[in-house]
Amino acid sequence: MSMMGHNAGEGAPVRSRYGVDLATTKAGTPGGVFMRQFWIAVYDSDDLPAGRAMPIRIMGEDYTIYRGKSGKPQVIANRCPHRGAQMFLGWVEDDDIRCIYHGWKFDCSGRCTEQPAEEAGYNEKVKLKTYPTGEHMGLIFAYFGEGEPPHFPPFPEPEGEGVIEVRPTTAVPCNYLQCFENSMDEVHVAFTHAPGGTHAKLAHDLPVITAEETPWGMMRFGTRKDGKVRHTMHLAPNAVRVFVPANFGMDGVGGWPDMTLIFTPVDDENCRWFATSKVFVSGAERARYDEKRKEMLQKVKEARPVMDVVNDIWSGRLLYQDVRHPFLARVQDIAVQAGQGAIADRENEFLGRSDAGIIAWRRILARELRIIAEGGTPKTWAAPSPDIAPVMGA
Numbered sequence: 001m002s003m004m005g006h007n008a009g010e011g012a013p014v015r016s017r018y019g020v021d022l023a024t025t026k027a028g029t030p031g032g033v034f035m036r037q038f039w040i041a042v043y044d045s046d047d048l049p050a051g052r053a054m055p056i057r058i059m060g061e062d063y064t065i066y067r068g069k070s071g072k073p074q075v076i077a078n079r080c081p082h083r084g085a086q087m088f089l090g091w092v093e094d095d096d097i098r099c100i101y102h103g104w105k106f107d108c109s110g111r112c113t114e115q116p117a118e119e120a121g122y123n124e125k126v127k128l129k130t131y132p133t134g135e136h137m138g139l140i141f142a143y144f145g146e147g148e149p150p151h152f153p154p155f156p157e158p159e160g161e162g163v164i165e166v167r168p169t170t171a172v173p174c175n176y177l178q179c180f181e182n183s184m185d186e187v188h189v190a191f192t193h194a195p196g197g198t199h200a201k202l203a204h205d206l207p208v209i210t211a212e213e214t215p216w217g218m219m220r221f222g223t224r225k226d227g228k229v230r231h232t233m234h235l236a237p238n239a240v241r242v243f244v245p246a247n248f249g250m251d252g253v254g255g256w257p258d259m260t261l262i263f264t265p266v267d268d269e270n271c272r273w274f275a276t277s278k279v280f281v282s283g284a285e286r287a288r289y290d291e292k293r294k295e296m297l298q299k300v301k302e303a304r305p306v307m308d309v310v311n312d313i314w315s316g317r318l319l320y321q322d323v324r325h326p327f328l329a330r331v332q333d334i335a336v337q338a339g340q341g342a343i344a345d346r347e348n349e350f351l352g353r354s355d356a357g358i359i360a361w362r363r364i365l366a367r368e369l370r371i372i373a374e375g376g377t378p379k380t381w382a383a384p385s386p387d388i389a390p391v392m393g394a
Helices: 030-036 175-182 281-301 307-315 328-340 352-372
Strands: 039-044 053-058 061-067 073-077 091-093 097-098 112-114 134-136 140-145 165-172 208-214 215-223 228-233 239-243 257-268 270-279
Touching: 030 352, 039 053, 039 061, 039 165, 039 257, 053 257, 061 140, 073 134, 073 140, 097 165, 165 281, 165 307, 165 328, 175 257, 175 270, 175 328, 175 352, 228 352, 270 307, 307 328
Parallel strands: none
Antiparallel strands: 039 140, 053 061, 061 073, 091 097, 134 140, 165 270, 208 215, 215 228, 228 239, 239 257, 257 270
16 A cells, blocks of 8 residues: 555544554553564663662653662562552662562562561562663663563674764654654754754765665665765664764764664653764874863853753744754754654655655564554564665765
8 A cells, every 4th residue: 555645634533544552562562572672772771880779761651760889770560569559760789679668678589588577588479670771882772572582682882993982862842753753754854954963974865765664674786877886784673773974063073973873762752862973083083082071071061951941942932943952853853753743743754755764764664563453473674784884875
C-alpha cells in the first residue's frame, strides 16, 4: 500500500494506515515488545558518580539506576519488594543498595542480603528485579526484555585514533519516533539548520534519498549532484550513526565527528536524546581541540537551557532565525520535531520522494509490529560489524 499522498481525514484512528500503533512503547504493546528486544541508552556515564542512585523513567516505566563503589552501574526495579519504597532514596554500600525504609539490602543481582528486623533466612524468599546493565562510549545501557540480552555493546566504537566525546543529554517533549524519523530526513538540513549553523556543506544542494534494510537496521543514502553519496546508519530500534558537522563554535578543529545519536523513549510523549561521538584528533591537534572544547563548554554553561530557548521560539517571543546558541542545531531540531506535537500525526501527511528513508523505516517497523501482534517470530537483529561505517559524502 502506498503511503504517499494519502489523507485519511480528520479523526482517523491511529492504526488505520499501518495496521498497528507505530509510536507507542508501552509494556505489552507490539511497540513495547519490539523495543525491549534491544539495549536501551538510559544515562550519561559522567552524570552517575560512584555511590549515587537516581530515578529514571524508560518506556513509561520507572526504575532506579545506581553506581556501585567499584564503578559498576546497575538498573533495578524502582520499588522495594518489602513495602514499595522507592529504591533511589536509599544508599549505596559497596556494590549493593539498601532501602531507606526498613534497611533491606540487595546486591546487584537482586538477592536480598540483609533484613535487620526479620528472622534469619527470610531474606532468601525475597528478590529485587534487576536488569542487565552495561557501559559503552560514555553511555549506560540497560536491557528490559525477556530472556538473555543481545550482544553487548550494541554497536562498535568507530575505528581510528581519537577521543570519545559525549554531548549532554536533552529531555525532549515528544515521542521518540518523530525524532528518529527526523534523522532519516537529510533534506531538512538545508532549511532547518540554515540560520546561523555549521551545516553549509550539507545545504549546497538537495540529495536524492534511497534506503535499504540491513541485518542491524537500515542504511540510508543521499546522492548529490556531483556524484558524492552520503551513507547514514540507522541502528534498530532508535539510533543513528552519522558524520556530522562540528558543533557550533567547534568548527575549524577536530573535523566532523562520527556521532551516534540515540532517541530513548521516556514515555509515549517524551524522549531523551543521548549523543556519543568519536572525534578523530591526536597529538597537537588533540590539545587544540581540548582547549576549544573547554571554551565551548563554558559557553554552554553560560547559555540559556535549550528548552527555554525552544519555548521562547514556540511562544513567538524569539524569532527562529535569530537564535544563536552553543547547541544551535539541537535547539533548531527540537523546535521543529517537538513542534509537530507530542505524537506526530502520521494519518494526515503527504510523504514525498525526499521521505524515502522514513517510508522505508515505517514499512520495516510496521512489519515487525504486526508480526509481534500476530504472535509470530520477529526478525533477529544483529549489531553492525566494526568494518561498517557511515560515509561523509560531503
